[in-house]
Amino acid sequence: MENLFLFIFLLNTTVAYSNEGPCKEHETEKIAAAGEELDSVTGKVIAKLSLTEFYKKSKEINGLIVKGSVSIEDISLVKAGATIEKMLSKREDIRARMILNRADIVVIAKSENYCDIPEARNLRDVKTFDGRSFCDICGGGGVPGRPITTVCEDNLLKTTKDPYFGTEDILTHEFAHAIHILGMEERDKTSLTNLYNKAKEKKIFEKNYKGEPTYMMANEQEFFACLSAAWFGVHNPKSLSVSQELVNRNSIREKLPDMYEFMKTIYPE
Numbered sequence: 001m002e003n004l005f006l007f008i009f010l011l012n013t014t015v016a017y018s019n020e021g022p023c024k025e026h027e028t029e030k031i032a033a034a035g036e037e038l039d040s041v042t043g044k045v046i047a048k049l050s051l052t053e054f055y056k057k058s059k060e061i062n063g064l065i066v067k068g069s070v071s072i073e074d075i076s077l078v079k080a081g082a083t084i085e086k087m088l089s090k091r092e093d094i095r096a097r098m099i100l101n102r103a104d105i106v107v108i109a110k111s112e113n114y115c116d117i118p119e120a121r122n123l124r125d126v127k128t129f130d131g132r133s134f135c136d137i138c139g140g141g142g143v144p145g146r147p148i149t150t151v152c153e154d155n156l157l158k159t160t161k162d163p164y165f166g167t168e169d170i171l172t173h174e175f176a177h178a179i180h181i182l183g184m185e186e187r188d189k190t191s192l193t194n195l196y197n198k199a200k201e202k203k204i205f206e207k208n209y210k211g212e213p214t215y216m217m218a219n220e221q222e223f224f225a226c227l228s229a230a231w232f233g234v235h236n237p238k239s240l241s242v243s244q245e246l247v248n249r250n251s252i253r254e255k256l257p258d259m260y261e262f263m264k265t266i267y268p269e
Ligand SMILES: [Zn+2]
Pocket: 173, 174, 177, 221, 222, 225
């Protein structure tokens, strides 16, 4: 029965994709192969079905899968793959835990919003912790129960409709959340908690340049994600989310040397 389901799954995927036209023949092969991977994402048949219907493009990046609907551009798979590869290049153990947790990446096409993807359809009427509608967000980090990290294609490709105007790389921020929650070992998580508390005690990172509370210090998850973007130089130094004291790798080294040493154990320098 299991084999029969898998066969139907692969057949559907191939047929759906070949409808795109003969120029996609080469990719049809790739998609069928990726379908086998997607089949192991979850044991729930309903989830398998929705994945089959929705996800038509995917690329495996050393065990993790970057995927999206038929509407995403192929280059998005490559671009998102390069970002996560850079972030995971230091720690194979983190990569292994993320593969185990199926912490894959979803690119949200320009014509879609976050609530269109199968894993987030139950969030249509839900707000984020800071009061935004889930449907309006450009991306989200993987968490237990919904381990995918998402990014909107407009930001990934820096189109003219990028809600961040090409100044920030949201995938780096969101995938840092997944690394923290689904990839780090407990010892790393404890270190990070202590480092966040220590940074909070300094009371110099709490406000942005307008004197408003920073998103970065809202909790240890945002602390790590914002500093990860700063580490990789893809953070907008003028962002209201962060303290002007911590906008790049050098300022982390200068203002939070212990955090710098910790981040060196997670990411390449
Ligand atoms: Zn965040």
